[in-house]
Amino acid sequence: MENYQTQFRDFDISWYTKNKTKSFLKKLGTSFGFVIILMPIFGIILSIGNATKLSLLTNIGSILFSNIGIWFALAIIIGFTSNKGVAVYCGILSYLVFNVFIWASIKNNDNKNLFNIWFWHDLQRNLYLSKLFFGGLETFNSGIIGGILVGSYVTFIYKKFKDINLPKGLEFFAKERFVIILSVLFSIIAACLFIIIWPIFGFLLSMIGSIVAKSPIGLDAFIFRTIQRMLIPFGSNLLWQSPMWYTQVGGDLNSYQQDLLIQYLLRVTESENLSIINELLNINQKGFGQDEITKIFQNNLNNADFAKIEENINFWFKETESIFATNPSGDQIIWNIVSNNKYITVDDCWNVGLRVSRFISGGYINSIFILPTLSLTLLLMTPKGEKRSKMGIYITAALTAMLVGVTEPVEYLFCYTMPLFYFVIYCPLNGLLAMLTSLFKVKLGTSFSTGLFDFILSGVVPTANGVNTRIWIIPIIGIIASIFIFTIAFFWFKKFNKEENIINIEAKLLRDSIYILIDDFGGLKNIALYQLTQKELIIKFKNNNNVSNLFEHFQKIERTNESTIFTINESNKEKVEVLSFIIANRNNKTKFKKELK
Numbered sequence: 001m002e003n004y005q006t007q008f009r010d011f012d013i014s015w016y017t018k019n020k021t022k023s024f025l026k027k028l029g030t031s032f033g034f035v036i037i038l039m040p041i042f043g044i045i046l047s048i049g050n051a052t053k054l055s056l057l058t059n060i061g062s063i064l065f066s067n068i069g070i071w072f073a074l075a076i077i078i079g080f081t082s083n084k085g086v087a088v089y090c091g092i093l094s095y096l097v098f099n100v101f102i103w104a105s106i107k108n109n110d111n112k113n114l115f116n117i118w119f120w121h122d123l124q125r126n127l128y129l130s131k132l133f134f135g136g137l138e139t140f141n142s143g144i145i146g147g148i149l150v151g152s153y154v155t156f157i158y159k160k161f162k163d164i165n166l167p168k169g170l171e172f173f174a175k176e177r178f179v180i181i182l183s184v185l186f187s188i189i190a191a192c193l194f195i196i197i198w199p200i201f202g203f204l205l206s207m208i209g210s211i212v213a214k215s216p217i218g219l220d221a222f223i224f225r226t227i228q229r230m231l232i233p234f235g236s237n238l239l240w241q242s243p244m245w246y247t248q249v250g251g252d253l254n255s256y257q258q259d260l261l262i263q264y265l266l267r268v269t270e271s272e273n274l275s276i277i278n279e280l281l282n283i284n285q286k287g288f289g290q291d292e293i294t295k296i297f298q299n300n301l302n303n304a305d306f307a308k309i310e311e312n313i314n315f316w317f318k319e320t321e322s323i324f325a326t327n328p329s330g331d332q333i334i335w336n337i338v339s340n341n342k343y344i345t346v347d348d349c350w351n352v353g354l355r356v357s358r359f360i361s362g363g364y365i366n367s368i369f370i371l372p373t374l375s376l377t378l379l380l381m382t383p384k385g386e387k388r389s390k391m392g393i394y395i396t397a398a399l400t401a402m403l404v405g406v407t408e409p410v411e412y413l414f415c416y417t418m419p420l421f422y423f424v425i426y427c428p429l430n431g432l433l434a435m436l437t438s439l440f441k442v443k444l445g446t447s448f449s450t451g452l453f454d455f456i457l458s459g460v461v462p463t464a465n466g467v468n469t470r471i472w473i474i475p476i477i478g479i480i481a482s483i484f485i486f487t488i489a490f491f492w493f494k495k496f497n498k499e500e501n502i503i504n505i506e507a508k509l510l511r512d513s514i515y516i517l518i519d520d521f522g523g524l525k526n527i528a529l530y531q532l533t534q535k536e537l538i539i540k541f542k543n544n545n546n547v548s549n550l551f552e553h554f555q556k557i558e559r560t561n562e563s564t565i566f567t568i569n570e571s572n573k574e575k576v577e578v579l580s581f582i583i584a585n586r587n588n589k590t591k592f593k594k595e596l597k
Helices: 014-036 039-052 055-065 068-080 085-105 143-161 176-214 219-230 237-246 253-268 271-281 290-300 303-325 331-338 346-351 362-381 384-404 408-414 419-439 452-464 473-496 505-520 547-552 570-584 589-596
Strands: 004-007 106-108 114-117 120-124 129-132 137-140 527-532 536-541 554-559 564-568
Touching (some): 014 068, 039 055, 068 085, 068 143, 085 106, 085 137, 085 143, 085 176, 120 176, 143 176, 219 237, 219 419, 237 331, 253 346, 271 290, 271 303, 290 303, 331 346, 362 384, 362 473, 384 408, 419 473, 505 570, 564 570
Antiparallel strands (some): 004 527, 106 114, 114 120, 129 137, 536 564
């Protein structure tokens, strides 16, 4: 190949920017996966703890769900810094400083259900505060939003300053040590900004959650599920579902405390005293906390009637105190708390208007019935000569979806090759199924995903423990939906498969690999000089990069005073040649697109 050398400035092309954005969203979704993968084990432990009343297991299960913010912070840092130990260390330190600063700024109010912080006065504790680390730290209930904020600025600081050099005499504080110092200082600034804006933001989140809760039953589930599936091909579905599953948008248990207590009293009060509880149902005034709610009840009942239910009220507050202290929010988090709880049940939540699991239940039909059916349809439509070689792919993908609820292996088989079917038929069908499970009041949550294993853990077990999950509706809708989707898919694939644009998978993999390589170089703008020989790639970087990530692309890497020499692997030769073409023809965007297609 002819040697050539190129120097360029202000290089920018629209198609690279778009795909860089997609790469970012995909990486962010993958980072969230570090937290999602923890949920099965912690969900199981929490469920067993609730069912057996073992506080040890309940506390272990709460490590994840009660401190969800720090795990999201660390997940982002791990995902975007290639699991650098110093960055993770900074993340833990920053999250602690961030929350301790807020905790130290909180001032008690004369009313113990209210608090003050800086210029904000008389804020409700149940709306804004939660207790982290087993109640040892009362701070804003920022949840994953606070975690994402901390993880984002720690990642930015690490990438920006990890190689910084300081003047003579300050060398000890240079590079990664400087990142540690800067992270702590920035955490204080972030906490100050958070104190100013979070009361407004928290109120808006709760207001959105209230609107969602009051929306027509089934509509919220339809919108959520349809958009969630549409985001799968872009790897950003977790960005959409996380607020519904882990924040106030998906529901706030503390807002229903008084109503949930009344539901408990309806279940445990003797029949001759049920008229007393019916009087409580007619009370319009709402309170939070034992003192405030007890006072409301006393003001609306005579002393003799209140005395008949006082013992049950005190017992309920004692048993649920630790739950409300963490201010649980989000569809999945609330489900994991109440699915096997005797004092706050799933039925109680639905009876007071908190439709817990409505964003989850429809997923079981998709994982256990729809996707295996589509995988079978694709196998049937495969040409006879190719069926044997592809049978393993389709069967494995179907079993992965059915058993563990990981849907992407099947969805990736047709979302890129048949996008019209995916977005016009498959995604809206998922939304419709979610709407139906919500309308039929199917109460089926999850600790991880929506496969058969979780169906047993989150459906069969709670049902056996007396929870009215209405689990029997899932197979009925599932079988009908499977027949419907098989009929549609069979004729669609047969008629339109040849007419849809089939993406060359190898070309797509090559493009993705080039995007990763460019990112590992520090971006195109970081390349000052570029020279390609038969066996070597010579680059002069504007800013020296950590080249350890590049060993998967090159056989050998050497650094000189002015440049870095990469010995090209034979398997990566085509990738390097295409990258060379991109740089050499940087002004001809159309040509780039055609070459990479």
